Every structure is written in C-alpha cells, then in structure tokens.
C-alpha cells in the first residue's frame with residue numbers, strides 16, 4: 359500500500375471491509391470455532407461496557423423527560439411526555455447512543471489490540487502456530503459484538519425509560535400510574551424490534567471496522583494510533599448514516 | 611542418512627513498489643541441515659522467510675516443503691501443514707494476553723490436549739531453555755532474553771521437524787547469545803531439527819551453520835559450507851564477514867570522491 363496515491367490507498371482501504379467480511383462469513387460456515395475466545399470477547403464487549411452504557415442511558419432518559427416536558431408544557435400536553443420518552447429511546451436513542459459509546463470503547467480496543475498484534479508480528483506468529491488468525495481473532499470479536507449489542511440495548515432501553523420515569527414522577531410531579539400507562543400505551547412491537555435490528559447492525563459495523571483497521575494495520579506505533587482513530591471515527595459516522603438508512607427503510 | 615531436500619524454493623520473486631527484493635531465489639535446505647542466511651539489513655532476508663511461511667505471497671516462484679508445493683495449497687491446507695514448522699521471531703512475538711505457559715503450549719492446546727498435560731509439557735520445555743518457575747508470568751513481565759527463550763520454547767514445544775529463526779541473537783548480550791546458540795545446537799544435534807536461520811552475527815555462523823548463503827541484490831550471492839567461510843575470497847562476502855562500512859557494498863553515500871576504501 360506504500361507508494362500508492364491517496365485515492366488508490368483510499369480505495370484499497372475501503373476494499374478491506376468487504377474482504378474481511380467475506381473471509382469471516384466463509385469461516386463461520388465451518389468449524390473449528392473458538393468458543394473460549396468468543397466468551398472472553400462477550401465479556402469484554404458486553405459486561406465491561408455495562409457501566410458506560412447504563413450511565414449514558416439513564417441520563418439520556420432523564421434529560422429527555424425534562425426536555426419533552428418543557429416542550430409539552432407550552433401547549434398543555436404534559437401527559438405525552440411518557441410516550442415521547444419511551445418511543446424515542448426504543449426506536450432511536452437506545453441503539454444509537456449504545457452504538458456510539460461502544461464504538462468508542464470497543465472499536466478503539468479492537469483496532470489497538472489487533473494493530474499491536476500485527477506490528478509485533480503476533481498475527482504472523484498465530485499463522486505459524488497453525489492457527490488461522492481471522493478465525494482466532496476476528497470471528498470471535500465479530501460474534502461477540504453481534505450478540506452483545508442487542509443485549510446492551512435492551513438494558514439501556516429499560517434503564518433509559520426508568521430514568522425518564524424518575525424525573526417525571528419525582529421532579530415534575532406527574533401521576534405515576536398515568537405516566538406508566540402512557541409509556542406503553544402507544545408503543546408497537548416494531549418500535550422495540552427496530553431498535554434491536556439497529557443494534558445488531560451497529561454491532562456488525564463496530565466490530566468489522568475495528569477489526570479490519572487493526573488487522574490490516576501497518577507502520578508501527580504510529581500506524582496503530584492512526585488505525586484506532588480511524589476505527590472510532592469511521593464506525594461512529596457509519597452508525598449515524600446507517601441509522602438514517604435503517605430508519606428510512608423501516609419507516610416505509 | 612539419505613540427503614533429502616526438506617525445503618526448496620524455486621524462482622522465488624518478490625518486489626515492493628516496483629523494487630525487486632527477491633529475484634529468482636533458488637535455495638535447497640537438506641534434511642537435518644542447519645542453513646544460515648546472511649545479508650545486509652534490508653537485503654530481504656525476512657521477506658524470504660515470510661515467503662517460505664506463506665505470510666507474504668511471492669510474485670512468482672514456488673516453495674516446496676517435503677517435496678510438496680506449498681504455494682499451490684489453499685490457506686487451510688497450508689495451515690494444517692504448518693505444524694511441521696516452528697518459528698522463532700525476531701521480537702519473540704509472544705501473545706501478550708496469554709500467560710507464558712499458554713504461549714508455549716499454544717499448539718498443543720489448539721490440538722485439544724488436556725490443560726494439565728499441556729502445562730506439564732510447557733513446563734518441561736521451559737525448564738529445558740533454563741526458565742523454570744515462570745509458567746504463570748505474563749510476557750510483559752519478562753526481559754528480552756527471557757522472551758527470546760520463551761519464543762524458542764514455543765517454537766519447539768510441539769516438536770516440529772523444521773525451525774526457522776529470524777535473527778535469534780539480536781539484542782542479546784554475549785552470554786545470552788551463547789546460551790541461545792547452545793540451545794539451537796542441541797535441537798539440531800539431539801532432535802535432528804532442520805533449521806533455516808537468518809543471522810547478522812558471524813559468531814553464530816561459525817558455531818552453528820552447516821552451510822551459509824549470502825543474500826545480496828535479491829540473489830543468493832554466495833553459498834558455502836561453514837569451513838570455507840574464512841577462506842572465501844569474494845569481495846562482497848569478505849566485506850560482510852569482516853564488517854567493513856566501505857567495500858563493494860555501498861551503504862553510506864560517498865561525500866568525498868576518492869575517499870578511503
């Protein structure tokens with residue numbers, strides 16, 4: 359890739375994602391699978407992200423309740439606060455915010471980890487120890503992200519709605535029963551499932567971008583730094599663009 | 611013992627950005643031989659090693675191991691045959707996330723050997739390289755020389771027939787260098803390991819090599835048995851052996867015309 363023009367190297371980089379994706383899919387069809395690695399990554403992606411994700415979710419729910427209350431108060435429709443909170447969290451804020459937070463944590467971690475392994479020849483070493491590096495390093499991370507992101511989003515949804523509830527009941531003096539009923543009254547199943555679908559897609563994006571940037575990293579410590587930055591920026595942008603596309607598609 | 615070719619390369623070519631690094635390399639390594647490759651920094655020694663391992667795809671040519679053309683194999687078939695090769699990397703390349711014993715027993719664990727048994731084997735090999743009681747340490751806690759020896763233990767733990775060493779002595783003190791040479795010699799003599807070593811160090815060549823090849827300008831410039839190393843009159847080879855900055859191989863750009871040679 360050295361000595362290529364910027365356009366060429368950009369195209370080459372863009373080609374890495376479908377390439378790695380294809381390689382991964384081919385490996386998912388046949389054993390061996392590395393269960394131990396996958397579980398370790400699930401812990402890393404799922405359990406370790408919990409504090410960040412839940413904190414983000416609860417404050418988002420709280421601020422959302424406050425803001426929508428202010429807006430609805432102007433035309434005396436305060437009772438709609440609950441519906442707006444639950445619907446925006448389920449459809450939009452839960453998956454997107456979890457996606458962005460996890461992109462920061464996990465996208466960066468994957469790129470830095472695999473990038474370091476690449477530049478210190480650990481990936482080459484795996485190959486010489488008759489272990490397929492994509493199978494051993496990339497597939498477990500991809501599966502873990504696919505599996506854990508929807509779970510994180512379910513928890514974030516619950517905590518976010520709870521945050522909105524707390525603010526509305528204890529700060530804004532709304533009636534608990536009415537608020538609770540209004541939270542679910544207008545919800546449809548699609549609101550919940552579309553959020554899960556988004557989470558799944560975002561999990562795929564984050565792990566694919568992070569792993570590809572790290573796996574094909576070159577250029578020593580500087581290269582690892584650049585790969586990490588690119589992984590976070592690219593996955594965050596792709597999440598936002600992907601979110602619009604998915605929403606537009608579900609909306610149809 | 612019949613002299614069979616263990617590793618052979620035929621017409622191996624590789625260039626980076628139009629600059630040829632390997633140019634039709636034909637190399638034969640016999641069973642049980644310890645073959646050392648020398649050459650200037652940047653001559654393409656590591657690239658040659660990586661081509662043999664399949665870590666870099668050569669532009670042309672093929673690599674035969676045990677008579678089988680590895681360049682024609684699928685990645686999976688190649689991986690399954692990698693077990694007959696152990697590699698000691700220049701920077702050891704230990705897996706940071708695994709404790710020392712899991713590093714050493716990596717292949718055994720991947721093959722499904724029970725943890726207890728694999729660990730016992732790893733400790734045995736660690737003992738052999740002179741590092742008892744470090745099985746539970748993490749690689750980051752080790753010194754460079756210890757890492758090198760753990761790397762050697764990992765390369766040998768699954769008893770490969772071939773070991774490739776990429777600059778096994780770089781960054782080691784003279785005593786530790788001799789320790790590594792002794793271990794390499796033992797593997798060679800006691801376990802009949804065929805080896806291909808990349809070296810800068812003439813000491814290693816004199817003590818360990820059966821045959822020496824010099825890589826220069828993308829070609830095998832010279833190939834000699836060990837006992838002829840000091841008699842060889844080839845100017846390029848002499849410059850390397852004597853370690854002079856000036857000679858037929860130009861490393862520094864000349865500032866003054868007609869300077870000392």
Ligand SMILES: Nc1ncnc2c1ncn2[C@@H]1O[C@H](COP(=O)(O)OP(=O)(O)OP(=O)(O)O)[C@@H](O)[C@H]1O
Nearest residue numbers: 360626627631649650651652653654655656657658
């Ligand atoms: N991935 C790569 N992309 C571009 N050029 C490369 C790549 N790998 C190696 N090269 C070039 O190939 C040449 C040979 O490199 P190589 O690493 O094989 O040298 P070496 O003989 O092992 O040197 P040393 O003794 O310093 O390790 C160098 O000039 C290097 O710039």
Ligand SMILES: [Mg+2]
Nearest residue numbers: 655656657700
């Ligand atoms: Mg090298």
